[in-house]
Amino acid sequence: MWKRMLICPLLLALIGVSVIGSAGAADAAGGEGKALSFSGLGEPQDLGAPIAVRQTFDAAFGVEDGANVMYTTVSGSPSAGESAIFNVVDIDNEKLLRSFPLAGVASSWTHVRVPNGEVFIGTTSKVFVYSPETKQVRDLGIPIPGTGSIYSLVHDEEGNVYGGIYSPTAGGRVFKIDGQTYEMTDLLGRPVDNGEAPGDDGKSEMYVRSLAYHNGYLYAGTGSANGRVWKIDLATKETASIGMPELPDAYKSKENSMQFVYGLTVVGDELYVFWNGTFTMHVYNMKNGEWRDKTIENVRGLLAVTPEHNGKVYTNKRDKYMWEIDVETLEERQVIYFDGSIRSSAWLHVANQPEFPGIAMVTVSYDGAAVLYDPPNGKMRQMNALVDSQAINIQALETGPDGKLYMSSFGDGGAQYDPAANRFVNFPLPQSEGIGSLGDTVYFGVYPKAQILAYDTTTPLSTTAAPAHLFDVGEAQDRPFVVTAGAGKLYIGTIPGYGELGGAITVYDPDASASEGRPVYEVFRNVVENQSISGLLYANGLIYGSTTVHGGLGSVPAADKAKLFVWDPAAKRKAAEWEPQLEGKSASNGMISGLTLGPDGLIWAAMDGVIFAFDPVTKEIVKSRNLYPSVTNYSSWRPIHQRWGADGLLYSDVAGRLVVLNPDTLEFRELSPQVVLFTLDEQDNVYAAKATRLYKYAAARPGTLTVAGPGHIAVGQSVPLTVAGELFGWDVDLASAATITVSDPQIAVVENGILTGLQEGTVTLTASFRGTVSQPVTVEIADVDLDIRNAGFEETGAHGAIPGWSLAGKAKPNDIAEISSDRFASGNRSLKLVNQDNGAGKRIAVQSDLIEVLPEMPYAASVKLYLDARDKGKPVADSAAEIRLAFYDAEGGELPQQTEAAARIDGPLGQWTEAAVSSTAPAAARYVRLFIINEAQRNVAVYADDASIVMKE
Numbered sequence: 001m002w003k004r005m006l007i008c009p010l011l012l013a014l015i016g017v018s019v020i021g022s023a024g025a026a027d028a029a030g031g032e033g034k035a036l037s038f039s040g041l042g043e044p045q046d047l048g049a050p051i052a053v054r055q056t057f058d059a060a061f062g063v064e065d066g067a068n069v070m071y072t073t074v075s076g077s078p079s080a081g082e083s084a085i086f087n088v089v090d091i092d093n094e095k096l097l098r099s100f101p102l103a104g105v106a107s108s109w110t111h112v113r114v115p116n117g118e119v120f121i122g123t124t125s126k127v128f129v130y131s132p133e134t135k136q137v138r139d140l141g142i143p144i145p146g147t148g149s150i151y152s153l154v155h156d157e158e159g160n161v162y163g164g165i166y167s168p169t170a171g172g173r174v175f176k177i178d179g180q181t182y183e184m185t186d187l188l189g190r191p192v193d194n195g196e197a198p199g200d201d202g203k204s205e206m207y208v209r210s211l212a213y214h215n216g217y218l219y220a221g222t223g224s225a226n227g228r229v230w231k232i233d234l235a236t237k238e239t240a241s242i243g244m245p246e247l248p249d250a251y252k253s254k255e256n257s258m259q260f261v262y263g264l265t266v267v268g269d270e271l272y273v274f275w276n277g278t279f280t281m282h283v284y285n286m287k288n289g290e291w292r293d294k295t296i297e298n299v300r301g302l303l304a305v306t307p308e309h310n311g312k313v314y315t316n317k318r319d320k321y322m323w324e325i326d327v328e329t330l331e332e333r334q335v336i337y338f339d340g341s342i343r344s345s346a347w348l349h350v351a352n353q354p355e356f357p358g359i360a361m362v363t364v365s366y367d368g369a370a371v372l373y374d375p376p377n378g379k380m381r382q383m384n385a386l387v388d389s390q391a392i393n394i395q396a397l398e399t400g401p402d403g404k405l406y407m408s409s410f411g412d413g414g415a416q417y418d419p420a421a422n423r424f425v426n427f428p429l430p431q432s433e434g435i436g437s438l439g440d441t442v443y444f445g446v447y448p449k450a451q452i453l454a455y456d457t458t459t460p461l462s463t464t465a466a467p468a469h470l471f472d473v474g475e476a477q478d479r480p481f482v483v484t485a486g487a488g489k490l491y492i493g494t495i496p497g498y499g500e501l502g503g504a505i506t507v508y509d510p511d512a513s514a515s516e517g518r519p520v521y522e523v524f525r526n527v528v529e530n531q532s533i534s535g536l537l538y539a540n541g542l543i544y545g546s547t548t549v550h551g552g553l554g555s556v557p558a559a560d561k562a563k564l565f566v567w568d569p570a571a572k573r574k575a576a577e578w579e580p581q582l583e584g585k586s587a588s589n590g591m592i593s594g595l596t597l598g599p600d601g602l603i604w605a606a607m608d609g610v611i612f613a614f615d616p617v618t619k620e621i622v623k624s625r626n627l628y629p630s631v632t633n634y635s636s637w638r639p640i641h642q643r644w645g646a647d648g649l650l651y652s653d654v655a656g657r658l659v660v661l662n663p664d665t666l667e668f669r670e671l672s673p674q675v676v677l678f679t680l681d682e683q684d685n686v687y688a689a690k691a692t693r694l695y696k697y698a699a700a701r702p703g704t705l706t707v708a709g710p711g712h713i714a715v716g717q718s719v720p721l722t723v724a725g726e727l728f729g730w731d732v733d734l735a736s737a738a739t740i741t742v743s744d745p746q747i748a749v750v751e752n753g754i755l756t757g758l759q760e761g762t763v764t765l766t767a768s769f770r771g772t773v774s775q776p777v778t779v780e781i782a783d784v785d786l787d788i789r790n791a792g793f794e795e796t797g798a799h800g801a802i803p804g805w806s807l808a809g810k811a812k813p814n815d816i817a818e819i820s821s822d823r824f825a826s827g828n829r830s831l832k833l834v835n836q837d838n839g840a841g842k843r844i845a846v847q848s849d850l851i852e853v854l855p856e857m858p859y860a861a862s863v864k865l866y867l868d869a870r871d872k873g874k875p876v877a878d879s880a881a882e883i884r885l886a887f888y889d890a891e892g893g894e895l896p897q898q899t900e901a902a903a904r905i906d907g908p909l910g911q912w913t914e915a916a917v918s919s920t921a922p923a924a925a926r927y928v929r930l931f932i933i934n935e936a937q938r939n940v941a942v943y944a945d946d947a948s949i950v951m952k953e
Contacts, residue, residue, distance in 0.1 A: 044672070044688070044695040049080075049391035050407055050415035050424050051692070054368030056387070057302065060111035060119055061346035061362060064132045067092040068348050071119045071130065072364050073108035075411065076101075076390040080691035084108060086121055086130065086137055087387045091362065091370045092351035096386040100137040102128055111344070112153040112161060114179060120161045122150030127163065127177065127184065140177065143184040146170035152211040152264075154218070155179075156234070162187065162218055164208025168553075172208040172222050174232065188237055192230050193222040197241060201226050201256060203499070206554045210304075212264035212271055214286050219271060221261025224554030225499020229261055229273055229284070245273075245282040245291035254278045257476075259498050263304035267313055267327055272304040279318060281305075283330060294330040301342035306361060309347045314361070314375055316342045322375055335375045340366065355381060366412065391692035397677040398435035400442045402457040405679060405687060407694070408432035408444065416461055417694070419681045428466040429453075433637075436483030438490050438510060442467075445480025449473075450494050452480065452508065471519040473506050478552055480506075481637055486538020489569070493533030493545070495637050501551035501558055503532030505543070505567060527574055528565055530558040534639050537595040537603060540616060542575065543567040544603055548591035550636040562592040562607070564619070578619060582610055584626055593639030598663060599648055606640040608632055609655040613663070625666040631655040638676060645684045646737040647700070647727055647769075653678050658688055660700075662730050669728045671697065684770070700727050705774045707740065707767035709755055713748075714784040714951040717857060718756040723767045723774075738769040748781055757781035786851050786859075786949040788930065793819055793831045793945060802831070808845040808931055812836060815844045816941070825864040825912045825945035833881075833934035833942045843935045850888060850927040851949065858952045861885050861901075861930050862916040866943035867909045880906040880935040881942045883915045885949075887925040895922045904935070912945070918952070 055075040062069055070089045076082040084105050088097040102108070105123035113119050121128040125147050127140040143150070146169040153163045159179030166172060171191030177184050193205040203225050210221035218232040219242070229242045247255055259277030266272075269287040274280075281296040281304055298317045305313035308327055314335070316322050322338035325331070345363035350356060350372060361373040369385040392409040400406050405417040414429025432453075434445040444453040450473035453466060473480065473494055482493030492506040504525040512520040527533070528547045535546035545565045549557040566576040580592070585607065594606035602613035602622055609628025614621045634640075634655055642652040650661040658675035661668045677689035684699040702725030709721040723738040724731050735753035742748050747761035755765070760783070764776040789795075789804030796819045797803045807817055813836070820832035835844045853859065867879040885901035888894055901919035921928065930949060934942040 042698055044697045047417070047422075047687075047694045047696055048424075049692040050417065050694050051394065051409040051413040051426065052389040052391045053409070053411070053413045054385050054387050054389045055107070055392060055411045055413075056364050056366060056368045057107060057109045058111055058344050059364035060113045060344060061348065062113045062117060062119065062132065064088070064090075064097070068350055068362075069097065070362070070364060070370050071111050071113070071121075072368060072387065073102065073111070073121060073123070074368055074387050074390050075107035075392065076105075077393045077692045078104050078106055079393070080391060080693060082391055082692065084123060085388065085390060086128065087368075088130075089370060089386050091348075091383065094352075094383055094386065098135060099388070100130070102126075102137070103139060109149065109151050110153045110163075112155055114155045114159040114161065115157070116159055116179075118159075120153050120155075120177065122153045122163050124149050126150075127153075127161075129182065138182075140182055140184060143175035143177070144170055144173055144186050151207070151209050152221075154211045154213040156213050156216075162211055162213065164192075164211045164220055166207045166209075166553075168206055172205045172220075174208055174211070174218065174220055187218075188232070188239065192220045192232070192239065193228060197239070199241065200228075205499075207260065207498075209260045209262055210264040210274075212266045214266050214269075214271070217286070219264055219286075221264050221273065223258075223260030223262070223276075223498060224552065226256055226258050227261040227275065227277075228258075229264070229271070242284060242289070243291075245284070245295070246293070247278070247280075248295050251278045251280060251295075257499070263302065265304040265307075265313070267305065267308045270327070272313070274299055274301070274304040274315075276300075281315065292330060296325065296330070296332065303342050303344065306342060306345045306363075307347060309359065309361070312376075314342070316340065322373070324375055336373065336378045336380060353381070355379060393691050394677060394689035394694065396432045396435045396444075397679050397687065397689050397694075398437070398442075399679045399681055400457055401437045401440050403682045404457075405681065405694075406435050406442055406444075407689070408435065414444075414466075417687075419683070419685065425461060425463065427461055427463050430466065433479045433495075434481045434483040434492075436485060436490065438485035438488070441510070443483050443490055443492075445483045445492060445494070447479045448497070450477035450480050450492075450506075452492065452506075470508070470513075471521060473504065473521075473523055475504055475523045475525045476500050476502075477504050477506075477523070477525075479637060481639055482533055482536050484536050484538065486543070487541070487569075491536045491538065491543060493536045495532045495548075495550070496552045496555075498552045499554040501530040501532075501555050502526040503547070503551070505533055505536065505545070507569065522572070524567075524572070527567060528563045528577060531563060532637070534562070534591050534593040534637070535595040535605065537597060539597045539603065541570070542616075543569055544595055544616065546592035546595055546605060548593070548636060550590060557590070561589050564592060564605070564614070576619065580605075580607075580612065580614065580621055582607070582612060582621065582624055582626075584629065585610060590633045591635055591637075591639075593635075594642035594652060594654070596642045596644065596650075598650070599644065600663060604642060604650060604663075606642060606652060606654045608634045611642070611650070611652060611654055611661055611666075611668075623663070623666060625661075625668070627659060627661075627668055628655040628657070635676075641678060643678075643680050645680060645699075647684065647725075647732055647734060648737065649727065649732065651678070651680065651686065653688075658686070660728055662728075662732075665730070667730065699770050701770045702726055702732075702734070702772045705734070705738070705767060705769060705772045707738075707765055707774045707777050709765065709777060709779060711778070712780045712782065712784070713755065713757045714857070715757045715759055715781055716952065717784075717854065718754050721750065721753050721755050721765070723753070723769070725769055725772065734767075734769050738767045741766045741768070743776075748779065755779065784951040786853070786928070786951065788848055788851060788947055788949060791947040792827050792829075793947075794827045794829050795819075796829075802846065804849050805831075805846045806849075808847040808933075811844060812842075817844060817846055820943065822941075823866055823943045825866070827945075830866070830943045830945040831932065833932065833944070834940070835934050835936055843933050845931050845933040848930040848947070850892065850929060853887070853921050853925055853928045854951070855921050855923050855925045858918065858920045859885065859928065859949055860916065860918045860952045861947075861949045862914055863930070863932055863947045864912050864914050864945045865905060865932075866912050866945075867905070867907065867936070868941040868943070879909055879940045879942070880904060881915070881944075882931075882933040882935055883917055884931040884933065885917055885919050886929050886931065887919075887921050888927040888929070889924045890926045892927070895925055897922065 609631035612624035816834035
């Protein structure tokens with residue numbers, strides 16, 4: 001066993017060893033578009049498409065070969081190689097007749113069947129036509145350059161088709177398809193609602209959301225900010241607004257923010273108009289050009305009303321019921337429970353349906369099934385869904401407090417993934433833009449209307465019911481992309497609704513909500529004027545936030561640079577706002593996001609291809625690197641995600657690439673292109689969503705791993721260990737993340753990378769991280785003797801000097817401080833001190849040289865002393881001697897101690913006696929001295945030998 005070894009504790013040698021494991025060669029820092037392979041990072045595992053649904057928005061109805069058929073399109077994901085599928089379903093015999101992929105498109109919001117039986121299909125960018133004669137689909141292409149989506153198709157008596165588009169570049173326009181030649185033309189050559197018409201509100205609208213045709217006129221419903229109904233003369237192309245109905249007082253404040261004309265339905269000579277900004281429907285007489293004096297309230301759905309049957313039309317309301325409306329009187333009555341949205345429908349006599357012997361209303365459900373209704377009699381039957389499901393793009397992805405992954409889809413549908421069981425569970429979930437957690441609860445930020453849903457992970461996950469609805473944010477907010485937590489509160493950052501600027505921070509208090517039995521929350525809009533919230537981080541009692549200049553669809557940004565800000569949750573106000581000054585980013589910077597608190601205490605963020613870190617106090621940028629300089633104006637809403645691994649590295653999907661960044665050197669590696677969503681599980685495995693599929697990258701294993709520490713420490717001493725691993729070609733400090741195993745925890749323990757000796761003995765230390773294991777290191781634990789030069793006073797110096805020691809204070813004439821062979825406890829010599837002054841309080845002392853120590857460690861000193869019994873041959877009664885410890889700072893200044901570290905002896909005389917003293921070094925201590933003092937009042941000698949200082953437990 002190592003013991004009594006003379007060492008300096010501050011100069012303990014570090015011992016490092018290589019490890020078990022292998023690594024690939026490190027490449028240079030990743031560049032744009034370059035995917036690299038590094039030690040421990042394998043090929044991703046394709047976990048499949050977590051969410052597959054029969055997502056259908058619309059249908060049309062006809063007859064083929066004597067049978068009633070339904071035409072509908074199931075959404076897909078062209079980016080995943082799975083385009084939307086057009087289906088022909090025999091609803092009389094309940095069988096799927098045929099299906100056709102619609103190349104390059106994701107979904108269809110509108111179908112229309114023209115007089116010759118052909119079905120035109122309006123999709124996300126193109127028009128297709130299906131022939132019931134040839135049983136084939138033809139791709140007609142993009143109707144107008146810049147088409148973002150086609151939301152409505154109608155036809156005239158001659159079979160010509162008209163469509164309305166959304167386009168952020170071309171604006172909301174109408175196109176015409178010639179029924180004979182299929183030629184497509186821009187009907188007006190301009191947006192329908194460009195804000196310039198007499199009496200218009202000056203706002204150009206990007207959507208034509210609904211269309212209706214009647215007697216040579218086309219009626220176009222626009223949006224998104226303040227939609228109106230426009231009457232277009234198809235012969236002359238003259239266009240005029242039909243004006244607004246007289247709104248009841250409860251809705252007058254909305255007159256200039258009606259959002260969309262979401263549905264238009266022609267019933268005889270009347271046009272039913274549904275505005276989703278007010279959830280109201282109004283009826284316009286196209287023959288006399290007047291609005292009827294009736295407001296139908298609380299409406300929801302995709303259309304205004306169904307086709308007329310027996311003098312009645314039907315709509316659905318937010319109370320989850322279908323309502324019947326008398327077309328003559330506009331009287332309403334509730335008829336049947338209906339928790340859905342009115343879609344395109346037809347009144348048909350469906351064969352083989354004994355419960356519906358007469359004419360039934362037939363429509364399509366959101367999951368692709370034909371549904372039969374007899375509203376007057378309150379009957380409903382949903383047929384089996386005969387169309388195939390399609391994988392849907394993943395919209396949000398987060399790791400929950402239970403270690404499971406939660407994800408939403410574009411549209412409806414959610415999934416939970418258990419990494420331990422490698423198992424997916426699907427559950428109902430509306431389109432969630434953001435997911436976060438607080439305590440044991442996962443929160444979902446749902447579009448539209450910024451709804452907040454919650455699931456308690458300590459309870460079973462329902463596969464039939466969506467998570468509990470807590471509240472709607474309100475304040476014209478629509479898309480909650482940011483959901484985070486801090487100090488027991490949930491913080492939600494939102495994008496406003498269509499045509500709106502000005503996002504909001506919502507603060508939800510779950511404890512207060514539980515106490516009061518209702519949702520307790522506050523909404524703070526326009527924290528940064530006319531900008532939306534794209535990042536929130538709780539740190540140091542404050543909320544640090546970032547913005548995007550973009551508002552809801554159809555809005556035009558009022559600024560060209562995003563901001564950072566500080567929100568004081570206690571004062572409920574903004575404390576600071578600023579534009580970060582990033583080198584090379586002087587042009588428009590549309591969105592800042594990805595806020596995360598680093599282990600270095602800096603707040604890290606991202607913008608376009610830049611990752612940067614700023615000081616939360618000074619707000620100055622401390623670190624910055626533009627990983628992808630060619631990327632500008634990246635994203636309008638979806639934040640960049642940045643997450644810290646246990647390895648201390650920053651993982652990010654900056655610029656739509658999955659990268660890992662070394663925060664010390666700012667080197668980075670591109671792990672995968674085309675990634676806009678990812679998360680880490682509790683083992684730091686990386687999960688990346690690519691369109692419809694989820695991929696797993698096993699956590700990178702170190703190619704090499706070393707553990708290093710002192711070869712020896714004292715009992716009670718704590719020293720940091722070093723664990724270094726090679727990851728992605730970098731040497732990474734893994735001391736706080738690696739598991740360090742001690743062979744005998746009774747002798748020493750390791751906590752948070754700190755080794756502490758408990759008792760004397762020898763232990764071996766082994767580090768492991770992500771399956772890589774180091775070779776063992778041996779450490780001995782024992783009391784540590786400090787190296788006092790000439791502790792036994794055997795070494796003599798020139799001219800009477802005492803090596804390693806010096807007089808403390810000024811000596812008097814005839815005082816003696818010398819090496820003597822008169823007496824000794826060991827060896828052949830000792831220190832002799834004689835005080836020649838007989839006055840009270842007079843003394844002679846020597847002090848050791850400064851000796852290095854560790855602060856806040858305990859030390860024990862001892863010296864063997866001999867008090868001579870005679871003075872010039874006469875007996876002595878008042879001999880005395882003392883030893884003392886004194887500590888010093890780095891500059892050599894003596895430090896005060898709570899109690900004096902001194903020990904005094906005055907007997908027995910004439911024999912060797914050990915004096916001992918203990919003290920703990922102050923926090924600022926760097927050195928110690930040992931003092932030996934003769935306090936005899938006569939010419940009496942004191943001898944000293946075997947001085948020692950030991951660092952103790």
